Amino acid sequence: xxxxxxxxxxxxxxxxxxxxxxxxxxxxxxxxxxxxxxxxxxxxxxxxxxxxxxxxxxxxxxxxxxxxxxxxxxxxxxxxxxxxxxxxxxxxxxxxxxxxxxxxxxxxxxxxxxxxxxxxxxxxxxxxxxxxxxxxxxxxxxxxxxxxxxxxxxxxxxxxxxxxxxxxxxxxxxxxxxxxxxxxxxxxxxxxxxxxxxxxxxxxxxxxxxxxxxxxxxxxxxxxxxxxxxxxxxxxxxxxxxxxxxxxxxxxxxxxxxxxxxxxxxxxxxxxxxxxxxxxxxxxxxxxxxxxxxxxxxxxxxxxxxxxxxxxxxxx
Amino acid sequence: xxxxxxxxxxxxxxxxxxxxxxxxxxxxxxxxxxxxxxxxxxxxxxxxxxxxxxxxxxxxxxxxxxxxxxxxxxxxxxxxxxxxxxxxxxxxxxxxxxxxxxxxxxxxxxxxxxxxxxxxxxxxxxxxxxxxxxxxxxxxxxxxxxxxxxxxxxxxxxxxxxxxxxxxxxxxxxxxxxxxxxxxxxxxxxxxxxxxxxxxxxxx
Numbered sequence: 001x002x003x004x005x006x007x008x009x010x011x012x013x014x015x016x017x018x019x020x021x022x023x024x025x026x027x028x029x030x031x032x033x034x035x036x037x038x039x040x041x042x043x044x045x046x047x048x049x050x051x052x053x054x055x056x057x058x059x060x061x062x063x064x065x066x067x068x069x070x071x072x073x074x075x076x077x078x079x080x081x082x083x084x085x086x087x088x089x090x091x092x093x094x095x096x097x098x099x100x101x102x103x104x105x106x107x108x109x110x111x112x113x114x115x116x117x118x119x120x121x122x123x124x125x126x127x128x129x130x131x132x133x134x135x136x137x138x139x140x141x142x143x144x145x146x147x148x149x150x151x152x153x154x155x156x157x158x159x160x161x162x163x164x165x166x167x168x169x170x171x172x173x174x175x176x177x178x179x180x181x182x183x184x185x186x187x188x189x190x191x192x193x194x195x196x197x198x199x200x201x202x203x204x205x206x207x208x209x210x211x212x213x214x215x216x217x218x219x220x221x222x223x224x225x226x227x228x229x230x231x232x233x234x235x236x237x238x239x240x241x242x243x244x245x246x247x248x249x250x251x252x253x254x255x256x257x258x259x260x261x262x263x264x265x266x267x268x269x270x271x272x273x274x275x276x277x278x279x280x281x282x283x284x285x286x287x288x289x290x291x292x293x294x295x296x297x298x299x300x301x302x303x304x305x306x307x308x309x310x311x312x313x314x315x316x
Numbered sequence: 317x318x319x320x321x322x323x324x325x326x327x328x329x330x331x332x333x334x335x336x337x338x339x340x341x342x343x344x345x346x347x348x349x350x351x352x353x354x355x356x357x358x359x360x361x362x363x364x365x366x367x368x369x370x371x372x373x374x375x376x377x378x379x380x381x382x383x384x385x386x387x388x389x390x391x392x393x394x395x396x397x398x399x400x401x402x403x404x405x406x407x408x409x410x411x412x413x414x415x416x417x418x419x420x421x422x423x424x425x426x427x428x429x430x431x432x433x434x435x436x437x438x439x440x441x442x443x444x445x446x447x448x449x450x451x452x453x454x455x456x457x458x459x460x461x462x463x464x465x466x467x468x469x470x471x472x473x474x475x476x477x478x479x480x481x482x483x484x485x486x487x488x489x490x491x492x493x494x495x496x497x498x499x500x501x502x503x504x505x506x507x508x509x510x511x512x513x514x515x516x517x518x519x520x
Contacts, residue, residue, distance in 0.1 A: 010504040017478050017503070018410035019485050029403045046409055048510040052475065053371035061370070061384050062362055065391045069358050072395050076353055 006031065007041050016045045201277045204229050204238050213291055215312035226310045228255075228291055229277070235284030237266060238277040244309065247271075247295070254296040255280055256304055257288040266291070268300040289314050343408050350398045350408075358395065365409060369416040375480050376420035386423050390416040417482050466513055471506030478503065 006012075014020040015028045032038045204210055213228035224245065229238040239255060247253065247270055255266040267280040290313045294304040349357025369390060374383040393415050405411050467475070477483045477491065485503070489496045 008504075010500045013503050013507050014485065014500070016407060016410060018406045018414055019478065020406065022404035025404050025406045042407070044511055045507055046407065048507055048514055049475075049479065050365070050368040050409065051514055052368075052479065052510060053375055054367040055371035055374055056367045057370040057384060057387065058380070061387060062366065064384070065362055065366075065388050066355075066359065068388050068392055069355070069395055072392065073353060073355065 001031075003031075003035050003037050007038065012038065012041050013045055016042060016049060197277075204236075204277060207231075209233065210236075210238075211314070213312045213314060215291055215293060215310035218308050218311050222309065224310050226293060226312075228312065230291075233284075235282045235286060237280040237283060239269060239280050240276050241269060241271045241278065241293075242276065244271050244293070250298055251295050252298050252300070253293050253309070254300050254304070256292045256294065257283055257286060258290040258292060259286060259288045263292070263304055264288075265300060265302065268296065268298070347398070347401060347408055350394070351401075353395065353398075358391070361394070361408075361412070362391070365412055368409070369412065372413065372480060373416050373420040376417065377423055382423060382427075383420075386420045387416065389423075390419045393419065414482065417480070421482070467506060467509055470502060471509055474499065474502045475506050475510070 210229040215226040225243040227240045252268040256263040292308045294306045489499045
């Protein structure tokens with residue numbers, strides 16, 4: 001190979017200016033290793049170009065640059081190697097700096113987006129250390145919140161079960177309480193009724209205006225006792241008939257007021273366990289001299305059809 | 317072993333001369349150090365290239381404060397992307413130069429964006445940037461060496477476009493409406509002239 005011709009071809013200038021293709025670059029590198037003349041030529045071209053615009057920056061700049069790089073070195077140390085490997089990936093840099101010759105300014109439209117591409121990928125690269133750390137922190141924080149949420153959820157479920165249980169208990173208790181309340185109300189009503197009855201009985205019994213008529217069995221072999229309470233003025237008539245024999249089915253006792261030889265219907269009755277006084281017909285303006293009880297059909301009878309069970313005469 | 321490599325590089329740094337032999341080998345070792353994020357490697361990189369990078373960046377962003385920011389950003393990018401560097405991408409210098417230049421161009425664009433976002437559309441912005449860039453060669457910067465100004469205008473134009481603006485040869489040929497071969501010839505001539513002016517010659 002004619003080295004001088006190669007040198008004269010201008011390829012080395014292209015190479016140093018960064019205008020050669022990757023293949024040309026590698027070829028120049030290969031020949032430079034082999035031929036000292038090419039190495040020297042390259043060094044001379046580069047020196048000339050380096051000197052062309054060379055302007056010494058302020059001495060303080062070196063300190064700034066180095067401390068910036070020291071910061072990056074610290075980040076390197078903090079990062080685990082996989083991230084460094086990612087950061088150094090060929091692709092990213094290829095886009096940024098792989099192609100020599102900036103397309104500026106002719107191909108402006110295509111170029112402007114590149115500014116942003118550059119900035120974006122640069123941000124990605126510069127930011128990767130803090131970004132990874134931040135992501136780790138976020139992930140950790142996320143885990144923390146997830147754990148906290150799970151614990152809260154668990155507690156919530158337990159609380160729900162507990163309260164559900166309590167609610168069921170309470171509901172059962174409420175049903176029971178309602179039932180017992182109704183029972184009590186029923187009992188109270190019963191008691192009230194019985195109290196009313198008792199009070200009424202007491203008022204009748206204790207009223208001196210009532211005349212008490214004892215009715216006694218007519219036949220000797222009958223065990224019976226009936227007491228009448230009769231108000232001569234307003235004609236109210238009550239009967240206490242606890243001690244009459246049990247009635248056959250379809251029969252009731254009937255009370256008769258006897259005035260002279262007339263027997264007047266004073267109502268039918270059937271003795272009850274819990275009612276001491278039974279209300280009979282009100283018979284005002286009547287002066288009976290006796291009361292009698294016979295056994296008749298349920299509806300009663302206009303005239304006595306059976307034997308007189310008990311009889312009581314009024315004293316005049 | 318590390319120490320050995322480092323000391324080799326620093327030795328070569330101290331005794332740096334434009335015709336340093338085995339520059340390719342030294343560069344390999346420097347790249348290896350950079351890939352390991354070795355501090356001394358980066359320090360060497362800074363010592364070696366900061367002036368060249370700063371000079372290019374300064375001519376793009378035009379204020380020293382911004383230029384310093386851009387150089388810092390560029391070194392950060394170098395740190396982060398050096399793992400992806402290989403020789404098919406050219407020399408280490410070309411690679412870091414590209415990073416610095418692209419960072420600077422991005423900076424100018426985002427600054428213009430911020431200033432004029434609501435007023436100007438993309439095309440206007442581009443032409444504005446273009447105008448700005450065209451003005452570059454007329455601005456004298458502190459530290460601009462006299463022999464740069466001695467370059468023939470067409471040579472200087474070619475170098476500026478390729479070096480500051482990152483044009484490809486094809487783009488430059490289209491921009492200047494000259495054949496690609498002419499561009500290549502001019503580049504070679506410009507760099508040769510530059511080398512003569514700077515006394516960087518190779519004994520043949």
